[in-house]
Amino acid sequence: MTWKRSHDIADVSIGMEGKEVSLGGWIEDVRVMGKVTFATLRDHTGMAQAVAKGDAAGGVAGAGRQSAVGITGTIQGTRARGLEYEVLVSSIEVLGRAEHPLPVDPIGRQGSNIDTRLDHRALDMRNQRTAAIFRIRHRALQYARRHLDSARYTEITTPKIIGSASEGGADLFSMDYFGKSAYLAQSPQLYKEQMTLGLGRVFEIASFYRAEKSHTGRHLSEFTSVDIEGAFMDCGDVMAELESLVRGMITHVAGSCAAELGELGTGLRDPGPFERLTYKDCVRELRGMGEDVEEGGDLLDSHLRVLGGAHPGYYFITGWPTDLKPFYIMGSEADPAVSESFDLQHGHLELSSGGTRIHRREDLAGRLAAKGLDPAQFGPHLESFGWGMPPHSGWGLGLDRLVAVLAGLDNVREAVLYPRDPDRLTP
Numbered sequence: 001m002t003w004k005r006s007h008d009i010a011d012v013s014i015g016m017e018g019k020e021v022s023l024g025g026w027i028e029d030v031r032v033m034g035k036v037t038f039a040t041l042r043d044h045t046g047m048a049q050a051v052a053k054g055d056a057a058g059g060v061a062g063a064g065r066q067s068a069v070g071i072t073g074t075i076q077g078t079r080a081r082g083l084e085y086e087v088l089v090s091s092i093e094v095l096g097r098a099e100h101p102l103p104v105d106p107i108g109r110q111g112s113n114i115d116t117r118l119d120h121r122a123l124d125m126r127n128q129r130t131a132a133i134f135r136i137r138h139r140a141l142q143y144a145r146r147h148l149d150s151a152r153y154t155e156i157t158t159p160k161i162i163g164s165a166s167e168g169g170a171d172l173f174s175m176d177y178f179g180k181s182a183y184l185a186q187s188p189q190l191y192k193e194q195m196t197l198g199l200g201r202v203f204e205i206a207s208f209y210r211a212e213k214s215h216t217g218r219h220l221s222e223f224t225s226v227d228i229e230g231a232f233m234d235c236g237d238v239m240a241e242l243e244s245l246v247r248g249m250i251t252h253v254a255g256s257c258a259a260e261l262g263e264l265g266t267g268l269r270d271p272g273p274f275e276r277l278t279y280k281d282c283v284r285e286l287r288g289m290g291e292d293v294e295e296g297g298d299l300l301d302s303h304l305r306v307l308g309g310a311h312p313g314y315y316f317i318t319g320w321p322t323d324l325k326p327f328y329i330m331g332s333e334a335d336p337a338v339s340e341s342f343d344l345q346h347g348h349l350e351l352s353s354g355g356t357r358i359h360r361r362e363d364l365a366g367r368l369a370a371k372g373l374d375p376a377q378f379g380p381h382l383e384s385f386g387w388g389m390p391p392h393s394g395w396g397l398g399l400d401r402l403v404a405v406l407a408g409l410d411n412v413r414e415a416v417l418y419p420r421d422p423d424r425l426t427p
């Protein structure tokens with residue numbers, strides 16, 4: 001290939017008038033006006049107008065929309081509205097031809113349903129609305145790493161192929177592992193707890209797996225979780241950490257993704273301190289609204305929808321019955337039937353859950369047995385609790401769900417590159 005890129009489009013300006021540049025990008029639009037051809041060229045940094053006359057005009061017109069091209073030309077002023085310069089093309093090379101008809105229209109003029117878009121995700125990513133979602137996701141992740149680093153958490157990577165369940169028995173993907181049974185990790189729960197005894201504060205951002213046959217706009221078989229675990233921290237400490245992380249993410253995305261949020265027709269601002277409701281408050285409020293809720297029973301999706309209608313923003317639900325929570329969550333000292341735990345909600349959507357963990361080995365073994373789990377299966381985990389296990393707390397935050405909220409999306413699949421659900425295993 002003789003053609004070579006000289007600049008990203010964002011780095012070209014009218015200050016370079018008269019200079020020659022070589023830009024690589026995709027042709028978004030072509031207009032032939034007599035002997036002059038106009039084209040818009042987009043790269044990962046922006047859009048430029050190319051103008052071609054003579055031989056070059058035929059080359060630009062023949063390149064075809066959405067083909068990857070390299071153009072070489074000089075920068076000149078323009079009368080086009082909203083633009084300060086254009087590139088007068090001297091030569092164009094088609095580097096990767098787009099074969100029409102394309103399965104989805106990347107400009108979004110012809111709408112496609114979500115399944116068609118997900119089936120052709122790489123091309124869908126050229127749609128600026130879709131690209132905006134993934135730039136927002138990038139900024140949210142960037143902030144999460146910075147925030148947790150400055151709060152002295154160490155990033156860890158735990159195994160995804162495991163020998164026994166991390167969250168209890170249900171919803172596990174199993175597989176053959178050299179003649180033994182293995183599973184895909186549902187969360188980093190046991191490993192992150194163990195890591196507090198050496199590293200103190202840890203976090204992980206990774207994919208985890210749930211074999212739930214759920215066909216909803218919020219459940220995935222493979223999801224990304226932001227997890228923390230901190231030694232000598234209690235439920236209140238990690239709730240404060242979560243609130244400051246989520247508010248910081250919102251502010252960071254609002255500040256760094258104005259164009260992307262505009263593309264999605266949405267806006268963001270700091271929501272202020274999160275409301276805190278207890279489980280008992282929720283039961284009372286739901287009953288007051290005519291809902292049939294059993295005291296001590298789980299809040300069903302139908303209940304959360306009603307509650308979310310009354311609390312459309314971010315809010316914590318604390319004090320869940322201990323029986324409703326996983327085996328590692330601690331009961332409170334005042335009333336062991338009420339746990340030191342929380343869920344973070346956005347309206348009806350659960351974004352995160354966490355709490356104070358049981359850190360005494362005998363108590364944990366007892367809870368495992370009470371939950372019908374076999375303590376022997378948790379042998380190495382329980383053993384580590386005899387090595388100076390500190391009191392500790394943590395949470396898991398569903399990143400895909402949070403990005404869907406930030407980007408104003410109804411379906412979590414929109415916030416995931418190649419979502420996996422019971423009906424979707426490819427591409």
Ligand code: AMO
Pocket residue numbers: 167186187188189210212218219220221222223225227228350351352353354355394395396397398399400401
């Ligand atoms: P939990 O099971 O509540 O807790 O998961 C934590 C958060 O992860 C997200 N999430 C999902 N997102 C999309 N699809 C799914 N199938 C899915 N399952 C979970 C949700 C949820 O709030 N170990 C504990 C956390 C902890 O206590 O540290 C756990 O996994 O946003």
